[in-house]
Amino acid sequence: MLIVLLYSFLQKDTYAGIIWSFSWDGWFNVFLQEDIFDETVNIADAHLSIFLRSIRLSFFTTILTFIVGFPTAYFISTRPEKTRNIWLFMITIPFWTNLLIRTFAIMEIIRNEGVINTVLIASGLIDQPIQILYTDFAISLGLVYVYLPLMVLPLYASIEKLDFRLVEAGYDLYGNRWQVLRRIIFPLVKPGIIAGSILVFIPSIGAYVTPRLLGGGKSLMLGNLIEFQFGQGRNWPLGSSLSITLFILVMIALLFYIKITTKKGGERD
Amino acid sequence: MTDPAHGISGRPFSVRHQGGFPTIAILCFVMLYAPMISLVIFSFNGGSTIGKWEGFSWNWYVSAINNRQIQEATIRSLQVASFATVIATVVATMAALATTRTKAFRGMTAVYALINQPLMIPEIVTAVALLIFFAIIKGVTGYTGMGYLFAAHTAFCIPFAYMPIRARLEDMSLTLEHAAADLYATPWKAFYRVTLPLLTPGILAGAMLAFVISLDDVVISLFVAGPGQDTLPLYVIGQLRRIVTPEMNAVSSLFLLASLTLVTIFFFLTNKKQ
Numbered sequence: 363m364l365i366v367l368l369y370s371f372l373q374k375d376t377y378a379g380i381i382w383s384f385s386w387d388g389w390f391n392v393f394l395q396e397d398i399f400d401e402t403v404n405i406a407d408a409h410l411s412i413f414l415r416s417i418r419l420s421f422f423t424t425i426l427t428f429i430v431g432f433p434t435a436y437f438i439s440t441r442p443e444k445t446r447n448i449w450l451f452m453i454t455i456p457f458w459t460n461l462l463i464r465t466f467a468i469m470e471i472i473r474n475e476g477v478i479n480t481v482l483i484a485s486g487l488i489d490q491p492i493q494i495l496y497t498d499f500a501i502s503l504g505l506v507y508v509y510l511p512l513m514v515l516p517l518y519a520s521i522e523k524l525d526f527r528l529v530e531a532g533y534d535l536y537g538n539r540w541q542v543l544r545r546i547i548f549p550l551v552k553p554g555i556i557a558g559s560i561l562v563f564i565p566s567i568g569a570y571v572t573p574r575l576l577g578g579g580k581s582l583m584l585g586n587l588i589e590f591q592f593g594q595g596r597n598w599p600l601g602s603s604l605s606i607t608l609f610i611l612v613m614i615a616l617l618f619y620i621k622i623t624t625k626k627g628g629e630r631d
Numbered sequence: 632m633t634d635p636a637h638g639i640s641g642r643p644f645s646v647r648h649q650g651g652f653p654t655i656a657i658l659c660f661v662m663l664y665a666p667m668i669s670l671v672i673f674s675f676n677g678g679s680t681i682g683k684w685e686g687f688s689w690n691w692y693v694s695a696i697n698n699r700q701i702q703e704a705t706i707r708s709l710q711v712a713s714f715a716t717v718i719a720t721v722v723a724t725m726a727a728l729a730t731t732r733t734k735a736f737r738g739m740t741a742v743y744a745l746i747n748q749p750l751m752i753p754e755i756v757t758a759v760a761l762l763i764f765f766a767i768i769k770g771v772t773g774y775t776g777m778g779y780l781f782a783a784h785t786a787f788c789i790p791f792a793y794m795p796i797r798a799r800l801e802d803m804s805l806t807l808e809h810a811a812a813d814l815y816a817t818p819w820k821a822f823y824r825v826t827l828p829l830l831t832p833g834i835l836a837g838a839m840l841a842f843v844i845s846l847d848d849v850v851i852s853l854f855v856a857g858p859g860q861d862t863l864p865l866y867v868i869g870q871l872r873r874i875v876t877p878e879m880n881a882v883s884s885l886f887l888l889a890s891l892t893l894v895t896i897f898f899f900l901t902n903k904k905q
Contacts, residue, residue: 430659437656451898456663458894460847462864463883466871467666470673470880477669510663568753570850575871585755589853605759612752 416584417611419498419573420566423505427513427562428555430506435517435554439524450518457511465575468507472500472576500576501583505566512565513558520554521547560619564612584608667887674880691881701882704866711777711852711862712845715784716792720838722785723792724830731800757787758854765855775857783855784845791844792837799833832900839897843890 438449456464471477472494479491494500524547532542548555570585577583582590588605674692678685695701765779807829811821849864856865863886870879 430655430662433652433655434659436652452660453663454898455891455894456667458843458897459667459890460864460883460886462847462849462868463670463886464667466867466879466883467670469871470875471666471669507662507666510659514659564751564753568755570755570853571868575868585753585850588755588759589850605756609752609756612756616751 412582412584412587413607415498415582416567419502419505419583420563422502423509423566424513424559424562426502426506427510428559431510431513431517431558432555434510435514435521438514439518439521453511453514453518457515461508462571462575464508465504465572468504469495469575472503496577498577501573504572504576505569508569508572509562509565512561516557516561517551517554520551520557524550556619556622560615563615567611567615568608670880671884671887674877674884676877676880678877691877692885695878695881695885698878700861700866701863704861704863707777707860708846708863711780711784712842714781715788715845716838716842718785719788719792719841720796720834723789723796723837723841724834726789727793727796727800728826731797754787754848754850758851761786761851762854777860779855779857780852780860780862783851784848787848787851788841788845792841795836795840796830796833799830799836803829836897836900839893839900843893843897846886846890 434453438446438453441449469476473479474491474493474495476495478494479488482488483491494503528546528550529542532546537545567583568585569583570589573583574586577586585608588608675687675689676685677688677690761779761783765783769775769779803826807825808821811825812818816824847864848862849868852862852865853868856862861869863882867879867882867886
């Protein structure tokens with residue numbers, strides 16, 4: 363038990379240490395970061411394109427979740443106290459239910475013989491099923507679906523604290539709805555927006571299950587590439603350096619987050 | 632225009648209202664639930680396809696329950712989750728006590744960050760770390776049992792169990808513990824009689840969370856599980872690569888039901904304390 367404790371605390375250390383020892387072992391006698399750099403240059407920039415796709419898809423996902431999540435969070439926080447918890451609960455349920463099963467559920471909806479296509483064909487809007495599954499769009503859609511609660515919850519937390527007297531003041535000063543939204547509400551709930559975006563962006567970029575099921579074989583994301591290197595690829599050092607790169611990407615996102623939030627706090631004091 | 636803070640709701644113009652927001656919100660809920668509902672509906676499909684409805688039947692549930700592989704995977708999942716939950720909760724409780732009930736010690740923020748760090752880094756990075764770590768142990772000891780799966784699940788469940796326990800501990804004031812000490816209780820007795828009972832809802836919530844997280848895990852199990860050690864999610868993801876029959880819907884629906892029950896219990900546990 364103590365070992366497990368120690369071990370979970372030391373996870374980060376052991377893991378860095380192990381990668382080092384592996385690289386010393388001569389699986390690849392290339393320096394870690396150079397190793398990945400070499401790979402991306404040598405192997406027909408396939409890795410680079412996966413990196414870019416992962417980042418692009420994650421950005422896209424983050425923006426989409428915001429577009430859907432913000433009104434939802436706003437809606438929940440303007441409900442009367444009594445029903446608010448029920449709405450919140452309804453957001454939390456999907457969050458804690460199995461990610462794999464939810465991905466499977468959306469997969470069934472968008473497949474060629476799935477509900478969406480069946481309904482569209484039956485209504486006569488289209489005569490050929492639209493190929494949604496196994497595209498980049500499907501991955502994004504899946505990621506939005508899966509990570510939406512992660513956007514709604516922090517947004518809710520900050521909108522709930524929003525002082526509506528300020529909103530009212532905005533209207534009194536002849537602001538229209540859009541101006542009030544953009545000039546008053548958005549700046550006030552900025553911490554929530556940032557927190558939500560980070561919470562969606564980080565798991566998106568490392569996502570494995572969703573792109574694997576919805577992306578088919580062609581559309582890989584970073585997570586799948588890493589798994590491939592440890593599975594069929596049998597290139598552990600490359601896999602390790604890829605995951606370190608992913609780790610660094612996430613750390614950059616986190617540092618960015620911390621920097622923004624602390625600056626915010628400083629301004630207020 | 633409107634009275635400050637009062638009488639807003641009754642008027643046609645409300646400062647809280649934003650055009651179109653309720654519509655999007657409702658759509659969002661529909662989007663969240665429609666796929667799951669459709670999944671459950673088609674698990675009762677009489678035919679063997681997922682797009683076409685061919686009458687109601689329990690067949691797929693029967694076949695899922697009688698499927699040996701599913702049975703084994705379920706039992707394995709439950710074993711791993713129970714083991715991980717117990718150990719992770721005990722460790723998390725001790726860690727939570729150490730980080731809230733002692734004087735701030737040097738490096739406490741570092742410990743705190745270390746405990747929470749698995750929450751922020753992508754699962755796949757943790758999975759890689761564990762895989763490499765276990766590969767070394769495997770190389771040294773030659774052990775290839777379920778132990779790795781147990782250990783991995785325990786490790787990543789700790790932060791999830793830790794969060795609610797710590798939150799609970801921070802809400803509790805020290806007054807009662809001081810009172811116990813004033814009444815000549817030994818520190819152990821004070822802990823056992825005062826702190827622990829007060830902490831129980833937090834511990835239960837933490838355990839529940841750990842259990843759900845462990846049951847749900849795909850990525851880490853995928854890396855760590857050896858051949859023939861499929862947990863239920865691993866079995867499902869393996870099947871999804873082949874031709875999907877409503878049997879998978881049935882398994883998923885049962886899984887969904889289990890998570891739902893746990894989440895509901897969790898919700899009531901955490902809400903009651905507030």
